[in-house]
């Protein structure tokens with residue numbers, strides 16, 4: 001069946017790697033994000049590699065534009081899928097200084113993409129198929145002093161995805177929640193304390209495998225499941241004094 | 245863009261640098277980064293010495309700028325961001341009938357690095373150097389953008405081909421790919437029992453691609469023996485290459501000691517039957533044989549290694565023989581040694597190629613090797629030849645300037661393109677290359 005992937009936040013290196021992989025498999029790719037010049041370059045890259053690809057404007061904070069994306073996707077035949085790579089992580093100290101930054105963080109990392117997915121769900125129900133990949137973060141598994149607003153937004157997103165999975169499974173669709181650990185991207189470049197950093201392409205490969213196997217929740221690289229298992233089980237009385 | 249304090253090296257791992265490195269993923273970030281702070285760029289640091297190092301200064305890692313931004317399937321003209329690798333281009337386009345016109349011996353070299361060293365491949369005697377297939381480059385100097393082609397901004401274009409990054413950061417380039425009949429290699433391997441036969445086979449070869457592996461440990465009658473490979477592209481099917489392996493650790497010192505290398509080389513030589521043989525190989529296996537072992541440079545241990553590469557004019561072949569004799573006598577060479585017939589093709593003032601024979605030999609980094617290389621450098625100047633900046637870690641400025649007759653013109657062009665000397669690297673400082681004298 002014809003496959004179309006909407007990729008939200010397609011300027012990130014993880015999204016780029018994922019786009020290349022689905023394009024290689026023959027999917028049509030709609031690259032959505034804010035930096036149109038950059039998206040056009042990625043689209044050109046995929047087209048030169050023999051795929052069908054197009055850049056389309058998406059700003060998580062401007063829901064007025066969401067309809068266009070859903071309509072555009074609907075024009076493609078076959079299965080419509082979406083992968084969400086958006087999110088923003090201001091320094092916690094910046095948020096402490098200006099709490100109004102919370103709104104933007106939550107919109108970028110959770111409510112913006114969730115609104116769009118909400119609009120897309122009926123299309124998937126209609127066609128009786130479709131996969132959604134939601135990229136969250138291990139930061140959503142437990143609130144930590146270093147980035148708890150971002151973590152809270154990603155936790156909300158994870159809960160949302162779980163509900164959406166519940167809904168779409170009934171009609172033949174599927175939702176994969178992805179929790180990457182540290183990935184070697186522009187976001188982590190030069191930040192102190194990074195360890196076991198994975199390449200964006202490795203993460204993209206893991207995601208695709210999870211899509212094929214219809215996994216529900218994956219950690220990538222896989223060992224983060226165990227790291228987070230431990231972190232989640234630290235009693236709150238102890239955790240509250242830790243700074244990890 | 246964040247800067248990351250990084251320790252890094254060239255491929256030989258002898259020369260090291262430390263400094264803030266930025267790794268932009270988008271053009272807008274690259275432009276903004278450069279507008280705030282000018283810095284030289286590097287690719288995958290497959291240059292052996294210090295061409296890709298800027299100790300204490302800042303540097304840009306271009307490897308995430310790796311997209312194809314345009315392709316015309318009728319003409320084979322492709323436009324790419326400078327960080328894309330030659331291997332990636334070959335992988336994408338070979339199945340569709342196109343290949344980079346020139347490919348160096350590693351698929352990890354980026355297009356920016358190939359331009360900045362004006363690299364050559366196994367088809368140099370036919371197709372010339374990399375820069376001769378570059379149709380245009382887009383250079384960034386701070387907030388200034390220059391598009392240079394062989395006809396427009398000519399001087400900058402020439403100074404950029406083989407110009408070790410001194411005219412500015414190459415953001416993107418247009419390349420002419422070459423049409424191919426198929427994506428497998430028909431390779432004929434022949435033994436050359438000694439120096440004269442080796443040169444004669446290389447000289448007489450009519451093949452599109454040719455290269456000689458030389459046993460740099462053989463002495464006496466066997467001096468200069470090796471295996472000459474000649475190859476043509478063909479249509480056909482070959483099994484998929486095996487997945488690559490990684491060298492996980494720095495190897496101990498004895499791994500490349502003289503007796504081990506001698507044994508290895510003899511076995512490697514005898515692998516090809518005396519009567520020769522023809523084999524079919526995937527493109528990568530023929531062009532990038534060493535890429536199958538990731539981080540193979542660690543085989544030389546943590547002290548690293550040098551590669552000596554020179555080229556001498558055809559009529560100085562005897563001088564090259566003397567050098568091979570010295571190398572073989574020293575017992576310092578590693579198995580990685582290559583002899584090749586070069587044509588005349590070159591695209592820039594500082595391009596390495598000249599018509600003649602080029603010799604490349606790896607040596608573990610030891611004081612004796614450095615001394616030997618210093619002698620080989622003198623002998624090369626004397627023979628009217630030159631050293632390759634992509635490999636050099638030891639040469640002196642006056643020697644290099646004597647080898648490159650167009651150096652002064654290059655200096656004029658780069659000092660105009662980069663008046664603040666913001667693109668200078670460790671190599672440029674070591675050899676004082678930005679000054680004509």
Ligand SMILES: Cc1cc2nc3c(=O)[nH]c(=O)nc-3n(C[C@H](O)[C@H](O)[C@H](O)COP(=O)(O)OP(=O)(O)OC[C@H]3O[C@@H](n4cnc5c(N)ncnc54)[C@H](O)[C@@H]3O)c2cc1C
Nearest residue numbers: 287288289290291348349353354356357360363364409414
């Ligand atoms: C196994 C092996 C085999 C090789 N075989 C060959 C061969 O057959 N023929 C040959 O000619 N060479 C060969 N080389 C050398 C190699 O092709 C060159 O060193 C090439 O420049 C490496 O590309 P890179 O992307 O790693 O560049 P780097 O080594 O990172 O940089 C090389 C130079 O290019 C500049 N540069 C890189 N990117 C940019 C940019 N975007 N803008 C401006 N300047 C830039 C750097 O400042 C530096 O001066 C070989 C190297 C290895 C390791």
